Amino acid sequence: MRLVSMVTDVAKGFGSLVGVRGGTEEPRYDVQEKIHGLEIRRYGPRIAAETTVPGGEESARSAGFRRLAGYIFGANVSKSKIAMTAPVSQARGPGDSWIVRFYMPSQSTMNTLPTPEEQNVELVEVAGETVAVLRFSGDRSRGTVDARSAELLRVLEKTAWFPNGEPVAWFYDPPWTVPFRRRNEVVVPVVAR
CATH class of the missing domain: 3.20.80.10 (Regulatory factor, effector binding domain)
Known part of the structure; x- marks a missing residue:
C-alpha cells in the first residue's frame, strides 16, 4: 500500500511539473459572459x-x-x-x-x-462576487502581473462591465511547473454599467 502511495505521489509531482492539475479542487463558478478574451464569472460565497x-x-x-x-x-x-x-x-x-x-x-x-x-x-x-478574468501563462513576476492587470482594465473599458475594486493575481500551479504550462489569472470584481 505504501508503494502505491509513493508511486501516486511521484506521478502527481511529475504532473504538476507539466501543468496537470488533476484532483485539486477549485472554487465553483458560472461563466456569465466571454468577451474580448475575458471571462466574466460569478463565484458564490x-x-x-x-x-x-x-x-x-x-x-x-x-x-x-x-x-x-x-x-x-x-x-x-x-x-x-x-x-x-x-x-x-x-x-x-x-x-x-x-x-x-x-x-x-x-x-x-x-x-x-x-x-x-x-x-x-x-x-x-x-462574499459571492462577479469578476472579470484574464488568463495567462508563463512568467508571474510583478512586472508581468502589473502588465496583465493593466490589460484587463483596458479591455474592460470596451465592455458593459465596470471594475469595482483592484486587480488580484491567482496562481494555479507550483513554481516548478514549466512556465508555458502555468495557469495564471488576473481578476477584478466588476459590476454591470
Whole structure:
C-alpha cells in the first residue's frame, strides 16, 4: 500500500511539473459572459485562509504560501490536514504588504475548519462576487502581473462591465511547473454599467 502511495505521489509531482492539475479542487463558478478574451464569472460565497506579509511581492508570496501550507498540513489546534486547493490568491495589502489566500475546500464551514496555530493566519468569509478574468501563462513576476492587470482594465473599458475594486493575481500551479504550462489569472470584481 505504501508503494502505491509513493508511486501516486511521484506521478502527481511529475504532473504538476507539466501543468496537470488533476484532483485539486477549485472554487465553483458560472461563466456569465466571454468577451474580448475575458471571462466574466460569478463565484458564490467561500472561505479562505489568509495571511498578510510585508515586503516584496515574490518573497511575500513565498512566505505567505509557506505559512498557509503549514496551516493546511496540520499547524492548527486539531492537527488536522486540509486538502490543497487552487488558486493561490495574492493582492496588495496595507502599506508595503501583500495578502496571500488559500481557498478552503467547498465542504468547509467556519465551524468545521480548525483554528490556525499561527496568529498571522486567519479564516475569512469571502462574499459571492462577479469578476472579470484574464488568463495567462508563463512568467508571474510583478512586472508581468502589473502588465496583465493593466490589460484587463483596458479591455474592460470596451465592455458593459465596470471594475469595482483592484486587480488580484491567482496562481494555479507550483513554481516548478514549466512556465508555458502555468495557469495564471488576473481578476477584478466588476459590476454591470
